[in-house]
Amino acid sequence: MNRDEKTTQLIRDALNEDIGSGDATTEALLDGTETGTARAVAKQNDLVIAGIGIFRDVFLIHDPSLRVTLHKEDGDKVRSRDVLAEISGSLQSIITAERVALNFFQHLSGIATATHAFVEKIIDTDAVILDTRKTLPGIRLLEKYAVTMGGGRNHRFGLYDAIMIKDNHISAAGSVSGAVETVRNANPRGLKIEVEVKTLEELDEVLLLDGIDIVMLDNMPVAHMREAVTRANRRFLIEASGNVSLSNVRDIAETGVDYISVGAITHSAPAADISLLIEGE
Numbered sequence: 001m002n003r004d005e006k007t008t009q010l011i012r013d014a015l016n017e018d019i020g021s022g023d024a025t026t027e028a029l030l031d032g033t034e035t036g037t038a039r040a041v042a043k044q045n046d047l048v049i050a051g052i053g054i055f056r057d058v059f060l061i062h063d064p065s066l067r068v069t070l071h072k073e074d075g076d077k078v079r080s081r082d083v084l085a086e087i088s089g090s091l092q093s094i095i096t097a098e099r100v101a102l103n104f105f106q107h108l109s110g111i112a113t114a115t116h117a118f119v120e121k122i123i124d125t126d127a128v129i130l131d132t133r134k135t136l137p138g139i140r141l142l143e144k145y146a147v148t149m150g151g152g153r154n155h156r157f158g159l160y161d162a163i164m165i166k167d168n169h170i171s172a173a174g175s176v177s178g179a180v181e182t183v184r185n186a187n188p189r190g191l192k193i194e195v196e197v198k199t200l201e202e203l204d205e206v207l208l209l210d211g212i213d214i215v216m217l218d219n220m221p222v223a224h225m226r227e228a229v230t231r232a233n234r235r236f237l238i239e240a241s242g243n244v245s246l247s248n249v250r251d252i253a254e255t256g257v258d259y260i261s262v263g264a265i266t267h268s269a270p271a272a273d274i275s276l277l278i279e280g281e
Contacts, residue, residue, distance in 0.1 A: 003057050010138065011054070011061050014100045023096040034091040036279050038098070040084040040105070043273035048116045049076045050146035051108030052085060058101035063093035075149045077116070084274065091278065098276050108146040109272035115150025115265045118249055127253035127260050130155040130239070134263040143266045155261055163187060164194045164216075176205045184211045194239070203228050207235065216261075218242050222251050229256040 003011075040055065049072050056068045066089040072078060087094050118129045129152040135143045144154045156162035165179045173179035180195060187193070194214040197203045206215055215232065217225050219242035232238055239259040240252050252260055 011058050015062055018100050026092050026095045030092045032092050036091045037086055037088045038094045038276050038278040039086050041275050041277055042078045042080055042082045043275055045079045047078050047272050048112040048150050049109055050074050050112035050149040051105050055101045055105040059087050059097050062097040065089055066093055106271040106274050110269040111143055111146035111266055112150035113272055114269035115147050115152040118262055119151035121249045122253040125253040127257055128153050130259050130261040131266055132261050132263040134267040163191045166196045176202055177209055180209050200224055212236050214239055216241050225255040
């Protein structure tokens with residue numbers, strides 16, 4: 001992932017937040033002349049890498065004199081004890097930037113790894129794993145990038161790039177048909193229109209309408225999803241959402257839905273287990 005101006009500022013803000021007026025511990029222990037090498041090492045199997053470029057850039061933004069060598073690429077699947085990257089130069093700089101660099105790397109790799117686990121569960125079906133807008137404020141683009149490194153695809157990036165009519169919109173409009181008709185007539189950019197339904201009865205109402213690209217089946221039982229796919233008969237794409245887990249995602253995929261959106265791959269992905277091991281010279 002290439003670093004842009006926004007990502008550069010995000011890294012600077014993260015470093016400033018952590019370092020503040022100075023790294024009190026490291027500056028008390030080291031005078032700044034000490035040098036060494038640190039190695040980023042995977043501590044778990046079946047880890048999918050994401051954000052290794054951000055990891056590198058944290059060190060270089062903090063201290064451009066550091067030398068960073070990457071041994072893996074985003075999207076690589078690694079095993080415990082694999083060396084992912086090496087950083088050489090000022091030990092004071094390496095130790096000071098360590099936590100921020102690992103925070104990004106562990107979080108994004110955790111998302112990629114969680115996504116990959118879902119993708120593997122449905123590998124020979126026609127369904128696709130999608131992310132959601134359930135992301136941490138300020139780093140959505142990084143998190144959605146990590147999803148793609150795990151083999152998933154991105155849903156809409158925000159409120160601006162697609163129309164999604166959800167339950168509160170329907171309540172405000174008074175009905176599914178009323179909401180669809182209103183947005184269809186107020187869509188000068190021709191954005192895709194997606195409608196959320198919770199029951200087969202709501203789906204039947206949607207089937208009477210034109211101009212819908214995707215229907216989201218929200219928290220439907222698997223049997224109802226299967227029936228929904230049959231009733232829709234390819235009129236539009238179908239997305240399944242709500243309470244998706246590794247234990248049920250295969251059953252959902254086998255209903256014939258096109259997409260399965262999983263909020264957990266961003267909002268609940270455990271941080272990857274990656275350590276930075278330092279050797280002095």
